[in-house]
Amino acid sequence: MKKLLLLVASLVLVFGLAACGGAEEYEIAMITDSGGIDDQSFNQGTWEGIEEFAAENDLTYKYYKPLEVSDDAYLDAIELAIEGGAQIVVTPGFLFESSIYKAQDLYPEVKFVLIDGVPHDAAWENFKTADNTLPILFKEQESGFLAGYAAVKEGYTNLGFTGGMAVPAVVKFGVGYIAGAYYAADEMGVTLDFGDDTYTYFGNFEENDTNKSTAAAWYQEGTEIIFSAAGGAGSSVMSAAADADTMMIGVDVDQTGQSDTVLTSAMKMLGEAVQQALQAYVDGNFPGGETQVKGVENDGVGLPMDTSRFDTFDQAAYDAIYSDLVDGTVTVPSGWDDLQTFLADLESYTDSFTQAVVAPE
Numbered sequence: 001m002k003k004l005l006l007l008v009a010s011l012v013l014v015f016g017l018a019a020c021g022g023a024e025e026y027e028i029a030m031i032t033d034s035g036g037i038d039d040q041s042f043n044q045g046t047w048e049g050i051e052e053f054a055a056e057n058d059l060t061y062k063y064y065k066p067l068e069v070s071d072d073a074y075l076d077a078i079e080l081a082i083e084g085g086a087q088i089v090v091t092p093g094f095l096f097e098s099s100i101y102k103a104q105d106l107y108p109e110v111k112f113v114l115i116d117g118v119p120h121d122a123a124w125e126n127f128k129t130a131d132n133t134l135p136i137l138f139k140e141q142e143s144g145f146l147a148g149y150a151a152v153k154e155g156y157t158n159l160g161f162t163g164g165m166a167v168p169a170v171v172k173f174g175v176g177y178i179a180g181a182y183y184a185a186d187e188m189g190v191t192l193d194f195g196d197d198t199y200t201y202f203g204n205f206e207e208n209d210t211n212k213s214t215a216a217a218w219y220q221e222g223t224e225i226i227f228s229a230a231g232g233a234g235s236s237v238m239s240a241a242a243d244a245d246t247m248m249i250g251v252d253v254d255q256t257g258q259s260d261t262v263l264t265s266a267m268k269m270l271g272e273a274v275q276q277a278l279q280a281y282v283d284g285n286f287p288g289g290e291t292q293v294k295g296v297e298n299d300g301v302g303l304p305m306d307t308s309r310f311d312t313f314d315q316a317a318y319d320a321i322y323s324d325l326v327d328g329t330v331t332v333p334s335g336w337d338d339l340q341t342f343l344a345d346l347e348s349y350t351d352s353f354t355q356a357v358v359a360p361e
Contacts, residue, residue, distance in 0.1 A: 025085025026062035028278065030052055031077045034069045034094040034205065034232075041231055042270065046092040046115060047255035049271025053278045062086075071122065074099035075106075082107055088281050090274060091115065094167055098122045104130040111286050113277045115270065116169055118291060131289040134277055138268045138294030140169050140239055142325055144176030144227070145183070147249050147266040148301050149321055152184035153313045154263070156247075157191065159196035160223040162215060162232035162237060164205035166360050173229035173251065173266060174199065175339050175358060176332050183330065185348040195352030198223050200358070205231030212236035219244035226264060227251070238262065247252040247309075254304040264308035269300050296325045335359065 030037075030050055037047040047063060054061040064081050066073035081089055089110060091100060094117040101119035104112055108210050110134040119135065120127045129135060131242055151159065161177055163170040178194070198218050204213050215226055215237040227249040228237040236248055241248040241261035250258070250265035273294055280286050294300020307319055324330045333339040336359045343349040 006234045006315065026060040027085060027087050028059055028061040028090070029065040029081035029086035029088070030046060030061070030090045030092070031074060031081065031096070032063060032065045034096045036065060037063055039232060040253065040255060040258050041234070042092050042116075042252050045268075045270035046090060046274055050090060050273040050278070053269065055284060056104075057278075059282075060085075069076045069095060071099045071102070073105060073340070078103050078107075082110055087111065088113065088278065088286075090277075093117065093268070094169065100133060101126075101128060104128075104133045108132055111281055111288065115273070116268075128287055132286075134286065134288050135291045136273050136277065137291060137293045138169070138273075138300055139293065139332070139334070140172035140229075140266075140268070140301070141176030141179070141332045142296050143266040143268065143301035143303075144173040144229070145180035145325070145330075145332045146176075146301075146318075146321065147227055147264060148177040148180030148182075149184040150180075150188070150264060150303060150308075150310065150313045150318070151227070151249065152181050152188065152192065153317060154310055155312065156225045157185070157193060157200075158222050158224040159192060159194040160210070160215075160218050160226035161200075162226055162228045162230050162233070163201040163231055165203060166201050170201070170229045171359050172334050173227075175334060175336070177227050177266070178353065178358070179333055179339060179342050180351045182343055182346050186279060188345040189348070191348065192352075193222070196354055198226075199353065199357050202230055202233050205233050207232045207235040209236075212240045215240035215248075216243060219246055225249065229266070229268065235259075235323075254307055256304060256307040256309065260309075262309070264303050264310065267302055267304060268303070269294065273300065275280075 008146040032043045035043045037043050064077040066077040090113045090116040100114045114135045159172050211233045225247045226237050229251045238259040238261050239249045241299040247263040248261050250262045255265045256262045333342045336355045
């Protein structure tokens with residue numbers, strides 16, 4: 001086993017910044033998913049939250065990047081982190097659901113923070129959140145709603161949506177985006193060009209020419225802006241938007257610095273959520289065994305108004321619609337049935353979407 005660990009250690013990329021020099025053990029560990037800590041998306045947002053918290057609290061920290069996207073590779077990385085001294089392990093993304101399901105029982109003395117997922121076995125038959133595990137979910141539909149609402153208020157009426165895969169978080173982003181766009185259109189009395197033909201899932205979260213070609217074709221046919229909830233594939237949409245001299249909407253973290261084509265980003269406050277979990281760990285009241293949900297009511301999602309490239313949609317308009325979400329004046333749908341009910345009350349909406357597009361079987 002030791003030889004195996006040494007082999008894995010020689011192959012797994014590890015990197016960390018210690019709050020005090022010369023430390024051989026690291027108390028906080030993060031395991032990356034398919035990307036790195038500089039992916040300008042999910043991993044980076046989580047890692048930056050850890051960095052800031054560790055520096056402020058004089059804690060050591062480190063990240064591990066597994067060799068591949070698999071439960072076995074994730075478990076190997078988790079084992080290395082724990083052998084390296086990790087007392088709390090942060091895993092960003094739904095890809096860790098099955099590995100954390102196993103790890104929480106293998107290492108009951110270690111705390112686990114699972115972002116965007118809940119622990120279950122590989123067959124999706126058994127679900128369990130142990131007392132040492134804290135899953136954190138987000139109301140992506142609310143963030144998507146704000147992005148769609150803002151885009152239409154900004155003057156965009158020919159819209160598109162690209163998701164990475166039809167996993168729950170991505171589906172909720174898309175459902176919210178549709179709802180927000182048509183809600184704004186209803187307020188303004190405008191007609192949208194948005195439906196099945198400009199709503200798709202890439203089938204991956206990768207930056208590649210195929211994904212860029214899909215977005216480029218939409219832009220060439222008149223789509224003015226695309227919201228891409230697709231991780232690294234969002235870079236393909238940014239590139240297509242740049243070629244078409246138009247705009248797109250980023251996801252998860254503030255991506256406006258990544259490209260001049262990013263109008264705004266449908267954000268999850270990843271860093272803040274992780275820091276709250278780490279603070280609870282430090283305080284000795286880690287809320288394991290329960291699932292936390294972050295939304296507008298606890299400032300868990302939103303748009304980066306300070307960096308967004310809006311010309312007409314301003315802070316006052318944002319605050320007004322945000323307040324409507326917080327106080328329940330507007331209840332954002334998260335699934336197909338609720339979306340249909342929501343849209344049925346809007347005069348601006350025509351039957352533009354099918355369930356197969358929004359939530360494919």
